[in-house]
Amino acid sequence: MNAAVDDTPEHPLDWLDRAAAERRAAGLRRTLRHRAADEPQLDLAGNDYLGLSRDKRVVDAGVAALRTWGAGSTGSRLVTGSTELHARLEDELAAFVGAEAGLVFSSGYAANLGVVTALSGAGSLVVSDGANHASIVDACRLSRARVVVTPHADVAAVDAALAARTEQRALVVTDAVTSADGTLAPLDALHAVCRARGAVLVADEAHGLGVRGDGGRGLVAELGLAGADDVVLTVTLSKALGSQGGAVLGPRRVVEHLVDAARTMIFDTGLAPAAVAAALAALQVLHDEPGLPAAVLSAAASLAEAAGVPAPPSAVVPVVLGEPERAFAAAQRCAELGVRVGCFRPPSVPEGTSRLRLTARADLTDADLDRARRVLTEVLRQA
Numbered sequence: 001m002n003a004a005v006d007d008t009p010e011h012p013l014d015w016l017d018r019a020a021a022e023r024r025a026a027g028l029r030r031t032l033r034h035r036a037a038d039e040p041q042l043d044l045a046g047n048d049y050l051g052l053s054r055d056k057r058v059v060d061a062g063v064a065a066l067r068t069w070g071a072g073s074t075g076s077r078l079v080t081g082s083t084e085l086h087a088r089l090e091d092e093l094a095a096f097v098g099a100e101a102g103l104v105f106s107s108g109y110a111a112n113l114g115v116v117t118a119l120s121g122a123g124s125l126v127v128s129d130g131a132n133h134a135s136i137v138d139a140c141r142l143s144r145a146r147v148v149v150t151p152h153a154d155v156a157a158v159d160a161a162l163a164a165r166t167e168q169r170a171l172v173v174t175d176a177v178t179s180a181d182g183t184l185a186p187l188d189a190l191h192a193v194c195r196a197r198g199a200v201l202v203a204d205e206a207h208g209l210g211v212r213g214d215g216g217r218g219l220v221a222e223l224g225l226a227g228a229d230d231v232v233l234t235v236t237l238s239k240a241l242g243s244q245g246g247a248v249l250g251p252r253r254v255v256e257h258l259v260d261a262a263r264t265m266i267f268d269t270g271l272a273p274a275a276v277a278a279a280l281a282a283l284q285v286l287h288d289e290p291g292l293p294a295a296v297l298s299a300a301a302s303l304a305e306a307a308g309v310p311a312p313p314s315a316v317v318p319v320v321l322g323e324p325e326r327a328f329a330a331a332q333r334c335a336e337l338g339v340r341v342g343c344f345r346p347p348s349v350p351e352g353t354s355r356l357r358l359t360a361r362a363d364l365t366d367a368d369l370d371r372a373r374r375v376l377t378e379v380l381r382q383a
Helices: 014-025 056-069 084-097 108-119 134-142 155-163 187-197 252-261 273-288 292-307 324-336 366-382
Strands: 042-044 101-105 124-129 146-150 169-175 200-204 231-236 246-250 316-322 339-344 354-359
Touching: 042 366, 056 273, 084 101, 084 231, 084 246, 084 273, 101 108, 101 252, 108 134, 108 169, 108 200, 108 231, 108 246, 108 252, 124 134, 124 155, 134 146, 134 169, 146 155, 155 169, 155 187, 169 187, 187 200, 246 252, 292 316, 292 354, 292 366, 316 324, 324 339, 324 354, 324 366, 339 366
Parallel strands: 042 339, 124 146, 124 169, 169 200, 200 231
Antiparallel strands: 101 246, 231 246, 316 354, 339 354
């Protein structure tokens, strides 16, 4: 007698359970952690580099805008989502970094998607650094351009890709400061190659603004490239400026083109006025307190010393531990001891380089750094 065969069709979402099991076995399962407003842990995981997200001047500006403009922007930038605050922030951001014009987006992610897709398209070439943030990777995928991914910070490889192109238009896209390693891109050398080969350089200053350059104006300004007519910057308002949103800064004709062609600006609801006002206030703080970037780098050097790694050129201190299980366990132990650190695992970083990602803040006190040193010393000794 033949055994009964179960021909019940599989549920179309059963593959999700298998995928989750595979991630769990590989140490790559992720969960959301909901922090409380009064969380007692020392935060060395967030990107509030200047410690401005709770600064009274920044919060008060956001509250005032909330009462004046309401909770949301009410529409896309081309309909009702542009306010006087948006225009002011665009002008002040552009002036701060030395660009001709600016355009605010709802996030840094949207800014990268918007600028890369609008400046490329079918029949063009995009050369992307191998360590670029996911927002740039996704922008390349959506661009419909031919994409060449080059090894991290390999200027010769970028030059070769541009030299071999048959396309009329070309972009070179890179993080100015990498998000996982905190290293600096060779922007001056990349710009020289772009200029020689007739390409545009797009630099994401998400982790450079407020940390690098004179008064925190970013790596592009630090290297003397501010205002160049073939350089475009993207920034986020959610890191050093402690708010939310993003912006593209560069030649005015680029900004005007984005208003016509950047889908993440045209079809997305504009950034809430409260976030715009908070970013404006944070930018004013940075104007008034130009020593904040140096304080960030000093704190980063102290954290690096405590972790036994070289001092970084940015706010990001990577502590590579290898396998994801080891990094996750170390991050969990830090949290148990009262210090929250980032844990980066594949695909955020390459296989075998899972790490703790520590982030410095300008407002870390000596007591905070002593606390971090004690916890890191104990956890990393075990790890």
